[in-house]
Amino acid sequence: MAALQGAQDGGTFFPPQATEAAAEHDSVFFLIFWISAFFFALINVAAVYFAIRYRRRAKGEPVEKSPSHNTKIELVWTIIPTLIVCYLFWIGMTGYVDRRTAPAGAYTVYVTGQKWSWSFAYPEGFVSNELHAPVGRAVKLVIGSTDVLHSVYIPAFRVKMDAVPGRYTEAWFESNRPGTYNLFCAEYCGQQHSMMGASVVIHADRAGFDEWVKEQTDLGDLTPVELGALLYTRKGCNTCHTLDGARLVGPSFKDLYGSPREFEGGGTAIADEAYLREAIMEPTARVTKDYSPTMPDFKNGPIKIEASELVGFIEFIKSLSADGAAEQAQAPGEAPEQEQE
Amino acid sequence: MTHAHDPSVNYLNCQKGLWSWLGTLDHKRIGLMYMWSIVGAMVVGGILAMLIRAELWAPNLGDPAKALISQDLYNQFFTLHGAIMIFLVIIPSIPAALGNFVLPMMLGAKDVAFPRINRLSYHLYLTGAALLVVSIVTGGIDTGWTFYAPYSTTTETSVVMAVFGAFVLGFSSIFTGLNFIVTIHKMRPEGMGWFRMPLFLWALYATSIIQILATPVLGLALMLIAVERIMEVGIFNPALGGDPVLFQHLFWFYSHPAVYVMILPAMGVLSECFATFSRKHIFGYRFIAYSSIAIAIFSFIVWGHHMFVSGQSQLASVIFSALTFSVAIPSAIKVFNWVTTMYKGSISLDTPMIYALSVIWLFGIGGLTGLFLATLSTDIHLHDTYFVVAHFHFVMVGSALFSFLAGIHYWWPKMFGVMYKEGPARIACVISFIGFNLTFIPQFLAGTQGMPRRYWDYHPMYQPYNQLSTIGAVVLGFGLVWSLVTLLQSLTGGRKAPANPWGSATLEWMTASPPKPHNFDFAPAVGDPYDMEIVRYDENVDGYVPVNPHPADPLIPLVDPNAEDAHA
Numbered sequence: 032m033a034a035l036q037g038a039q040d041g042g043t044f045f046p047p048q049a050t051e052a053a054a055e056h057d058s059v060f061f062l063i064f065w066i067s068a069f070f071f072a073l074i075n076v077a078a079v080y081f082a083i084r085y086r087r088r089a090k091g092e093p094v095e096k097s098p099s100h101n102t103k104i105e106l107v108w109t110i111i112p113t114l115i116v117c118y119l120f121w122i123g124m125t126g127y128v129d130r131r132t133a134p135a136g137a138y139t140v141y142v143t144g145q146k147w148s149w150s151f152a153y154p155e156g157f158v159s160n161e162l163h164a165p166v167g168r169a170v171k172l173v174i175g176s177t178d179v180l181h182s183v184y185i186p187a188f189r190v191k192m193d194a195v196p197g198r199y200t201e202a203w204f205e206s207n208r209p210g211t212y213n214l215f216c217a218e219y220c221g222q223q224h225s226m227m228g229a230s231v232v233i234h235a236d237r238a239g240f241d242e243w244v245k246e247q248t249d250l251g252d253l254t255p256v257e258l259g260a261l262l263y264t265r266k267g268c269n270t271c272h273t274l275d276g277a278r279l280v281g282p283s284f285k286d287l288y289g290s291p292r293e294f295e296g297g298g299t300a301i302a303d304e305a306y307l308r309e310a311i312m313e314p315t316a317r318v319t320k321d322y323s324p325t326m327p328d329f330k331n332g333p334i335k336i337e338a339s340e341l342v343g344f345i346e347f348i349k350s351l352s353a354d355g356a357a358e359q360a361q362a363p364g365e366a367p368e369q370e371q372e
Numbered sequence: 373m374t375h376a377h378d379p380s381v382n383y384l385n386c387q388k389g390l391w392s393w394l395g396t397l398d399h400k401r402i403g404l405m406y407m408w409s410i411v412g413a414m415v416v417g418g419i420l421a422m423l424i425r426a427e428l429w430a431p432n433l434g435d436p437a438k439a440l441i442s443q444d445l446y447n448q449f450f451t452l453h454g455a456i457m458i459f460l461v462i463i464p465s466i467p468a469a470l471g472n473f474v475l476p477m478m479l480g481a482k483d484v485a486f487p488r489i490n491r492l493s494y495h496l497y498l499t500g501a502a503l504l505v506v507s508i509v510t511g512g513i514d515t516g517w518t519f520y521a522p523y524s525t526t527t528e529t530s531v532v533m534a535v536f537g538a539f540v541l542g543f544s545s546i547f548t549g550l551n552f553i554v555t556i557h558k559m560r561p562e563g564m565g566w567f568r569m570p571l572f573l574w575a576l577y578a579t580s581i582i583q584i585l586a587t588p589v590l591g592l593a594l595m596l597i598a599v600e601r602i603m604e605v606g607i608f609n610p611a612l613g614g615d616p617v618l619f620q621h622l623f624w625f626y627s628h629p630a631v632y633v634m635i636l637p638a639m640g641v642l643s644e645c646f647a648t649f650s651r652k653h654i655f656g657y658r659f660i661a662y663s664s665i666a667i668a669i670f671s672f673i674v675w676g677h678h679m680f681v682s683g684q685s686q687l688a689s690v691i692f693s694a695l696t697f698s699v700a701i702p703s704a705i706k707v708f709n710w711v712t713t714m715y716k717g718s719i720s721l722d723t724p725m726i727y728a729l730s731v732i733w734l735f736g737i738g739g740l741t742g743l744f745l746a747t748l749s750t751d752i753h754l755h756d757t758y759f760v761v762a763h764f765h766f767v768m769v770g771s772a773l774f775s776f777l778a779g780i781h782y783w784w785p786k787m788f789g790v791m792y793k794e795g796p797a798r799i800a801c802v803i804s805f806i807g808f809n810l811t812f813i814p815q816f817l818a819g820t821q822g823m824p825r826r827y828w829d830y831h832p833m834y835q836p837y838n839q840l841s842t843i844g845a846v847v848l849g850f851g852l853v854w855s856l857v858t859l860l861q862s863l864t865g866g867r868k869a870p871a872n873p874w875g876s877a878t879l880e881w882m883t884a885s886p887p888k889p890h891n892f893d894f895a896p897a898v899g900d901p902y903d904m905e906i907v908r909y910d911e912n913v914d915g916y917v918p919v920n921p922h923p924a925d926p927l928i929p930l931v932d933p934n935a936e937d938a939h940a
């Protein structure tokens with residue numbers, strides 16, 4: 032799973048409270064918990080006590096007559112729970128409305144779910160597979176999906192909202208605790224549902240966040256291989272392709288370059304640059320044998336690959352096979368030098 | 373009937389051969405066939421549950437090679453586990469199996485109003501089950517039992533066949549409900565006004581209303597899925613111009629009330645058990661009866677509580693939350709009345725009563741955890757996590773299934789004319805109870821800690837909860853198998869059951885165990901169903917007999933149908 036964080040130090044019941052809303056949520060939870068515990072104890076203690084106190088000592092023993100109804104008692108145990116649930120409804124409602132209505136001027140991040148990765152588009156004009164924000168800043172998530180239902184769920188913030196294809200939904204949070212948290216997909220979406228995670232990084236201050244934004248927007252001085260390696264995680268290829276030869280949803284990138292490929296429905300090819308270009312930009316054109324055509328559309332989908340980035344991917348994949356690495360090392364001119372820069 | 377007065381002839385031995393069962397019109401035989409079919413389906417659903425729990429024993433850390441079961445198979449397993457347990461086990465369990473067996477006898481009647489439709493219900497049940505099997509062998513289903521669109525309209529698995537199976541099962545359920553409503557309206561005996569019906573009948577009546585009004589909507593929703601898949605008409609898939617949230621509305625319009633198809637009859641069984649085993653008039657009869665109807669009505673207007681984070685408008689969510697809390701009240705009323713029924717009783721902890729007491733605990737947890745989900749702000753965090761999984765298992769298994777077991781143990785002597793061994797049956801109940809709690813209590817914590825449901829893999833921090841849960845599932849499975857074995861053993865060597873072993877005052881106990889083919893030779897008149905004083909303990913039969921036997925049949929008490937109820 033791409034987005035696994037270390038065990039998160041929360042309490043017995045909850046992960047850490049990384050927002051004020053989380054603290055408020057937990058207090059409502061525990062209020063209901065103690066009310067429930069009271070009624071639960073009441074009925075169970077009474078039932079067990081009666082079962083012992085009035086146990087049948089002899090078959091056919093006479094039974095003392097006792098009333099079989101009492102309207103006053105019935106009214107009491109109808110009205111008291113009614114008042115309690117009215118109160119619960121009220122606090123639940125106010126909390127809910129607060130947590131669904133983002134404050135004006137919140138920093139907006141567009142979240143897109145697709146089988147089986149998340150992408151986050153920032154107002155500065157870049158896309159990442161991680162959700163970043165500084166402490167103390169309200170962040171509004173505008174959530175969509177390109178295929179089926181998904182759900183953005185960040186336990187540490189107690190935030191959840193479905194990603195529904197064909198419409199946008201909204202959620203928001205304001206974190207008060209720097210750290211890295213898990214984002215899970217909470218709505219069943221098929222094969223890799225449980226792997227559809229992302230990291231949420233809360234920066235301790237505004238400067239740290241700005242720094243990160245700068246890194247994202249400024250890719251100029253990377254070599255193509257470095258760029259490919261960076262984009263490999265940033266564009267979410269790692270959710271389906273490994274670098275160590277293991278099979279996930281798609282084939283591993285290790286030793287892919289230069290190897291013979293077989294396709295569903297017949298046909299073969301050698302994985303050269305042209306083939307890789309096609310495999311990345313038009314994955315359904317030829318589908319690798321024994322795999323299903325589940326690779327996202329990077330041409331028209333929410334996460335796009337630019338021409339310059341494509342070169343990075345191809346060079347990166349090349350560097351992962353012996354043939355490709357040898358070619359790169361031999362290549363005359365700038366290529367090896369560029370790597371030293 | 374030529375055998376009418378031969379006491380050795382009963383409904384079990386009056387005819388032989390496979391067709392005497394499959395083609396029977398006798399409600400008792402149909403009830404038994406349902407029961408065995410349900411047990412069979414439960415074994416299959418249970419094995420799937422064990423496989424799921426085995427897979428969740430350890431996280432795979434994203435590596436399919438570490439997994440016991442592949443993702444695709446896992447997704448099919450939890451889908452099938454849900455579909456089988458809901459459509460083939462819990463929904464028909466009490467109404468179709470126990471209800472069919474007991475309802476006409478509680479009315480002193482020979483059969484249900486439409487015996488042929490009743491047989492058709494069972495045949496549709498078998499057909500629906502067969503269609504589900506066909507869908508499994510032709511590609512399986514991986515949509516979850518909820519069939520959420522647009523996943524269900526785009527996945528490559530055999531969804532059309534599966535929804536067709538569920539559609540057919542829906543009709544089985546509708547016909548049973550129809551039959552029960554007509555039977556209760558038309559076939560009550562002399563003296564049995566509405567407020568002299570046993571509470572089990574009130575519960576079945578309320579259940580039947582839901583079955584006939586809500587099930588057609590499920591059929592509709594499922595057919596629309598098939599239409600979208602086959603004809604590519606855009607109903608739910610936005611890519612074709614549809615709306616996925618519409619499906620959720622249609623689906624839950626049935627499936628929330630369906631929860632009460634599961635739990636209302638269970639509450640009916642409990643009412644009978646608490647009165648009988650306390651040898652006391654049920655406390656608050658009218659409140660329990662009305663609360664069944666209230667639950668049936670409220671159940672129709674709360675479906676939106678499954679959709680608080682679905683993109684449904686805030687206003688709609690607020691209204692659905694308020695309405696949802698209304699269901700809590702009648703449920704609470706019932707529990708208070710059952711416990712109060714025990715007060716100053718003569719309480720005998722026979723197996724059905726131990727199951728009933730377990731349900732006080734289990735339904736307590738299942739019902740009260742519903743408060744966290746009805747409360748809007750806490751539902752945001754808990755929705756679609758293991759908290760919900762644990763909550764509905766406490767309601768649907770802990771409460772409905774344990775009540776089904778209470779009912780089976782309660783009516784077993786009547787069904788087969790034998791007593792099972794009390795000792796092992798009680799131990800089985802206690803083991804199942806412990807196993808159940810061990811399975812599902814840790815899941816509440818996995819849920820509050822944030823583990824989403826339907827996960828093939830999980831963060832290692834959730835491993836302790838999952839391991840406890842898997843251990844619990846093994847214990848629970850062991851307890852259930854033990855209880856089945858104990859029951860089956862009684863069929864060959866069990867002590868012969870008296871007509872009325874527990875001392876109940878309702879009519880099904882006023883005929884031989886097992887009953888004769890036509891239940892009663894004449895329609896008995898009845899009084900208050902919870903007036904325990906009309907029967908007394910008789911050591912000679914180790915059971916109860918009428919204090920005032922009817923001159924024509926000593927098993928039937930002679931009552932004045934016009935007498936006032938002891939406690940109206």
Ligand SMILES: [Cu+2]
Binds near residue numbers: 223
């Ligand atoms: Cu998902």
Ligand SMILES: [Cu+2]
Binds near residue numbers: 627631674675677678
């Ligand atoms: Cu519901």
